[in-house]
Amino acid sequence: MAAFVISSARISTLAVALLVATTISCRGAGVAAATLSNKYYDKTCPGLQPIVRSAMAQAVAADPRTGASVLRLFFHDCFVNGCDGSVLLDDAPPGFTGEKGAGPNLGSARGFEAVDAAKAQAEAACNATVSCADVLALAARDAVGLLGGPAWAVKLGRKDSRTASQAAANANLPGPGSGLSSLLASFAAKGLSARDMTALSGAHTVGRARCLTFRARVNGGDAGVNATFAARIRQGCPATNGVGDSSLAPLDGETPDAFDNGYFRGLLQQRGLLHSDQELFSGGGGSQDSLVRKYAGNAGMFASDFARAMVKMGGLEPAAGTPLEVRINCRKPN
Template sequence: MMACASSLSMMVLVLVAAMAAAATAQLSATFYDTSCPNALSTIQSVVTAAVNNEPRMGASLLRLHFHDCFGCDASVLLADNGTFVGEQGALPNKGSLRGFDVVGNIKTQVEAVCQQIVSCADILAVAARDSVVALGGPSWTVLLGRRDSTTASKTNADNDLPSPSFDLVNLTTAFSNKGLSTADMVALSGAHTIGQAHCHDFRDRIYNETPHQLCLRDVAPGQLPTNLISQKGLLHSDQVLFNGSSTDNMVMIFASSAAAFSSAFATAMVNMGNISPKTGTAGEIRLNCSRVN
C-alpha cells in the first residue's frame, strides 16, 4: 500500500515537473522578433528615462515583477473590478508597491509601435531587467511569450508572498512552493540592496535584533551579502540568510565574488520569470495593463 502511494506521488511529481518544464519551454528570447521587433528597445527607453529621473523607480519596477511573478501573468497590475478584488490591496503590496504609472507609460509606447502584441507580464519582466541594468547591476536574457491573466487574487497574494518577519524555513517554503531553489532565494534577496522600505517592515529588527539604523540604498544590487555578514541586513528575512545556518556559505560566496553573485542573480531572475506563465491561447494580451479587455 505504501509502495503504491509513493509510486503514485512520484508519478504526480514527474507530471508536475514535466508540466512546469513545458510551460517554460514555450517562453522564448525571440518571441517578439518578427511580431514586434521594436518592443524591447521601446521598453528599455522608457525604463531608462524613468530610472534616470528617479533611481528608486528601478527598485520599484524590479519588485513589481517579483510580486507579479509568484504568478507571472500581470495579475498584480489589475485594479479591483466588479468581479474580483485585486492584488494591490494585499498586505505585502498595499501602500508599498509602486511603478504602475511607469508600466502604463511603457504600455502606451509599446501599443503605439505594435497593437495588442506585447503582454503586460512580459513588459514587467523586461522592465525589471532594464531597471537592474540602469542601476549598474547585471544583465540577462529575458524569456518572453507570457500572456496576461483575466483575473487576480488578493488571497493568493496574501498567502504566497513572503513576509519580512519570516524565518529561513518559511522563506524556503515560500520560494520552493513556486519551484525556486534556496540558491535562487538567496541570490534574489540581493535585490534588497536597492530601493526603500517602510519603518514598520524593520522596526522590530532595529529595536529587538540590532542597534543599527539601516536603510535600503540606491546602489547596484550585490551589496547585500556584505551587509548580511556584518549583521546589517535591513529586514529580518534578509538577516536570517546569514545567521549560522545552511545559507551562510552561499552568502559568503556572493560577498566574496561579485561575478558569482551577478551570475546567480541573473539565473534566479530567469527562474523567477518562469513561474507559471500563461502561454499559447491562455489569458489575453491586455490593451490596458490595469484592466482586462
C-alpha cells in the same frame, strides 16, 4: 562536421515546431514555461526591447527607486499564479478585486506608472501584440541593468490573466518577519532552490522599506542586529506603533541605488534591514551562510546567479485554466 551542424539545426527546427504546436494546443491551459522564447516578438514587434529600455531609462533617471519598485513588481507578479501581469490589475471594474490591496502590496507596491508608460509605447508601436507580463519582465531586467546590475536575455511569450487573487498574494508572498525555513519553503513551493532564493533576495541591494516592516528588528526584537546600525535606523523608526510607520530606510544602507553585492556585505555585519534579510546569514552555521559569504566577496558570482534565477522565476506559469489574453491596458482586463 558540417553535416552534423546542419542536421542538428534541422533537429532544433523540428523541436521548435513541436513546441509551437504544443503551445497552440495548450493555450487554454496556460503558457508552458518551456514555450517562452527569446525571439517571441522578433517578427511581430521588433522594436519592443529598445522601447521598454528607453521608458525605463527615463523612469530610473527621474527616480532610481522606481527601478527597484518595478523589479519588486515582477517578483510579486510571478509568485502569484505565475508571471501573468495580475499584480498590475486595479480594483476595477466595480466588483473586481485585484492584488494591490493584499498585505505585501498595500502601501508599498509602486512603479505602476513606469510599466504603463512602457506598455503605452509598446502599444503605439505594435497594437494588441505585447502582453503586460512580458513588458514587466523586460522592465525588471532593464531596471537591474540601469542600476548597474547584470543583463540577461528575457524569454518572452507570456499572456496576461483576466483574473487576480488577493488571497493568493497574501498566501504566497513571504513577509519581512519570516524565518529561514519559511523563506526556503515559499521559494521551494515555486520550484526555486535555496541558492535561487538567496540570489534573488539580493534584489534588496536596491530600494527602500517602510518602518513598519523593520520596527521590531531595530527596536530590540532581534538578537542578530548590529547595535550602531539599529540605533541609527530607529531614529526614523521608533518603537511606538503608528509613529513613523511609513518612514523609509534603504534595504542596502551601503549603496542603496546601486545593483551590486553591498546587500550581502551588510548581512555579514548584521546590518540586514529586515528580519527576513538577516535570516540568510546567522554567522553561526546557517545553511545560507557560506553562500552569503561568497556573494559578499564575489560580485560576479552574485550577478550571474541572480540573472539565472530571474530567468527561472520568470518562467513561472499561470495555473491551467487561467483565462489569458494580451491586455491593452495593464490595469484592467480587456
